[in-house]
Amino acid sequence: MDKVKDELKAQLTKVLSFFDNLEDKYKKILVSILSVCALLLLFLSIVPTFQASIRQKQVDNFLTDKITDDKHFIAVAPDELIKVIKENKQVNVLLIDPTAPQMEAITNLVHHNNDKESMKQTVYVYPMIYNVKETKKFFNLSKGTTLFHFKNAVESYRVNFKSSEEIEFHFFDYLEDISNHNKKKKR
Incomplete structure (x- = not known):
């Protein structure tokens, strides 16, 4: 268990030192790219469900009005x-x-x-x-x-x-x- 904690701390330290070594300009670029990717993934996962829901409501309304x-x-x-x-x-x-x-x-x-x-x-x-x-x-x-x-x-x-x-x-x-x-x- 201690080995796992030590390994986790070592990996975390490496990641933090990587960010510390980056210049501020590159940090902003990296954060921007990650933010855009996160928003894009969120958008791509939500839009199809909304489109399907809207289409289904249109079909339902059309059919319901007829009958x-x-x-x-x-x-x-x-x-x-x-x-x-x-x-x-x-x-x-x-x-x-x-x-x-x-x-x-x-x-x-x-x-x-x-x-x-x-x-x-x-x-x-x-x-x-x-x-x-x-x-x-x-x-x-x-x-x-x-x-x-x-x-x-x-x-x-x-x-x-x-x-x-x-x-x-x-x-x-x-x-x-x-x-x-x-x-x-x-x-």
Whole structure:
């Protein structure tokens, strides 16, 4: 242990004597170069994470605007989905694969359908952008868009939409089925 301490002191003494022997002009140059290198490394490590974060927010905002209306169809953040399911006694969740062919039908449903004004239930919309494989595995999903109803955090209803036409013509029927199903259980 003493040998290690002695060796450390000897190396430290060598470094200090090296700096003492340098002229002030060279010390300033060396410190400047080291400072620039440190700042460059810091900059290079921070910028990519910020760029990725900004890009992802842009994608999220673009997609969220297409599939939500903040009244009947409300967006759920990736880290909030499970929380929404657990904290609501009853909740409808629409899981959307943004690459699915039904995307246009969902956009039309959200923004151009007058039937939504008669909706009695809010639908939480979760676009599967992040952790797609894990989400599909957790919810046992196939391709496309799936509507869930959870009651006390337990799945009680599921519809996997196979086509755009099914969404256009039957989405509100399925919501009504959920509502009627809940009324029957209360009686």
